Amino acid sequence: MRHYYKILDHLPHVPMEIQTRAFNEVVELKSQCLNPINDEHKQRWFVDREGNPGQSSGYLRHALGDDFYPWVRENICETFIDGGVAFTEFAGRPMLGAHTDRTRKYSLLYVLQPGGARVVTRWYQDPGHPIWREGIVHIHDHSQLVQLAEIEIPPRTWVCINAQCIHSVEGIQTQRIGINISLDHDWFGLDQ
């Protein structure tokens, strides 16, 4: 059975020094975007499940320093695509529109600041399409989507989410900040 997510609470916490750096990088990200890994979703328009048009929150990722990758290799997983601090900023609609990820199959998250009282990651099926999608998908009209799973990712806990099924992040009211690692290899058995 394929999993939408797995909670990996046996994995070690991110050292405080790196957590502090992540918060500092967000301040830097807000003033000038240095070394962005990507800038997905920003200004993407969609219609939400209630039929209201709006703009997706922005999603930025930023490198986390020379010691971050060695720490990840030693403590979390041996190979990965990239990693850093991920920052979602509320922009008009309190959600990141439904999508599959552009550059990875799995996304490993360690949320530092959820970005609202109840921020939920939800997986959906677009009727007429397979649950598990090939390539990059962005959903414009969310009103037809069928929900498959959801999780309110607990702060400061590693959670691996499956990015091959369309998913959104909903309930964003303030800055959502987390440490994020992109994976192509199924290290945590989500597809088994």
Ligand SMILES: [Fe+2]
């Ligand atoms: Fe995603």
